[in-house]
Amino acid sequence: MDPAVYLAGMPSSLGQGRGPDPRIAPWAGWTTGGLDQAVAWDSVFCFLRAIAAPQPNQPRRIFIFEAPGGATQQYQAMQLLLSDTAQFGPALVEWFAQRALGRWPRAALPLKGRHVFICTHGGRDRCCGRYGYPFYRQASALVSTLETEGLLPTNWVQTWQVSHISGHRFAPTLVDLPEGRYYGALTLEDWRSLLLHQGALELLSRVYRGWAYLPELAQAVERLLWQQQGWQWLGKSLSYQQLSTEVQQRTLPATGQSSVQANVQTWQISLTWGSSHTWQASIQSDPSRQRSILGSCGHESLTQIEQYQVMRLKQLKCDLIPGGMKARAEPSLVQLKS
Numbered sequence: 514m515d516p517a518v519y520l521a522g523m524p525s526s527l528g529q530g531r532g533p534d535p536r537i538a539p540w541a542g543w544t545t546g547g548l549d550q551a552v553a554w555d556s557v558f559c560f561l562r563a564i565a566a567p568q569p570n571q572p573r574r575i576f577i578f579e580a581p582g583g584a585t586q587q588y589q590a591m592q593l594l595l596s597d598t599a600q601f602g603p604a605l606v607e608w609f610a611q612r613a614l615g616r617w618p619r620a621a622l623p624l625k626g627r628h629v630f631i632c633t634h635g636g637r638d639r640c641c642g643r644y645g646y647p648f649y650r651q652a653s654a655l656v657s658t659l660e661t662e663g664l665l666p667t668n669w670v671q672t673w674q675v676s677h678i679s680g681h682r683f684a685p686t687l688v689d690l691p692e693g694r695y696y697g698a699l700t701l702e703d704w705r706s707l708l709l710h711q712g713a714l715e716l717l718s719r720v721y722r723g724w725a726y727l728p729e730l731a732q733a734v735e736r737l738l739w740q741q742q743g744w745q746w747l748g749k750s751l752s753y754q755q756l757s758t759e760v761q762q763r764t765l766p767a768t769g770q771s772s773v774q775a776n777v778q779t780w781q782i783s784l785t786w787g788s789s790h791t792w793q794a795s796i797q798s799d800p801s802r803q804r805s806i807l808g809s810c811g812h813e814s815l816t817q818i819e820q821y822q823v824m825r826l827k828q829l830k831c832d833l834i835p836g837g838m839k840a841r842a843e844p845s846l847v848q849l850k851s
Contacts, residue, residue: 556580584750590624630675648685695722749787756781795825
């Protein structure tokens with residue numbers, strides 16, 4: 514089944530930044546060279562709503578979510594309304610040209626609500642067709658049920674079928690915008706918890722793939738802190754700073770009695786939550802714990818996934834947080850998923 518929304522570009526903070534999908538070039542009036550020169554995809558999500566709705570005069574849409582810079586908990590959400598898909602390419606080139614000058618295009622309109630893009634693109638990977646599309650229907654139905662029960666504002670949460678957003682081996686997979694957080698291997702109960710910001714946050718260890726706004730290493734620490742602080746974590750802005758990087762060669766155990774030499778990297782970072790909570794963390798690569806997994810459904814080749822360990826987590830500034838927990842300093846193994 515073809516998706517209703519096509520990815521035009523996404524950040525690379527999960528290791529798979531992408532520019533325009535070549536399949537949309539024939540009908541989108543795509544100016545590849547001009548767009549590639551104008552866009553810094555590391556800070557932008559862009560989706561094209563191409564399929565006409567039942568009303569023949571309803572416009573096509575471009576959804577754009579742009580990183581604001583500095584402390585935040587979500588992307589800036591805007592949209593463009595167009596009469597024809599052939600306008601997609603020129604409109605995006607103009608959009609990013611204006612943003613490079615620090616201006617919003619005149620045609621830019623605020624995009625309100627929560628927009629959840631669920632990959633159902635079976636043509637890209639059969640996992641997303643087999644697991645993504647049934648989950649999309651169930652997820653949409655749950656939103657309607659929660660609206661009827663008064664637990665969600667009407668029409669605030671919009672679910673969309675979307676083309677490939679990476680991580681298809683974790684299907685069903687989605688990106689929740691304007692937050693910009695990725696999830697995979699979701700159940701309907703997980704989805705309910707994420708919708709309502711309720712329930713035990715142990716689920717993050719199973720389904721949370723990371724926050725696109727942060728670099729990969731900071732994502733490992735952010736997940737750990739979210740689990741410690743609870744759902745209130747989403748209520749304050751967050752900023753990140755990389756303090757130092759070090760590479761050392763160490764002897765690591767291998768199979769049998771042998772050992773191997775490997776480079777071990779250590780990063781020192783800080784995360785500031787709100788105005789009065791700062792943590793410093795030490796994160797270390799762990800070559801001895803690398804895992805081999807299938808890169809995609811139907812593939813026979815394995816992909817090596819590097820593992821990272823949060824070695825030290827120290828809270829520097831703290832206010833009393835009702836219901837919160839203090840940051841722990843003991844090591845905690847964190848796997849980054851891509």
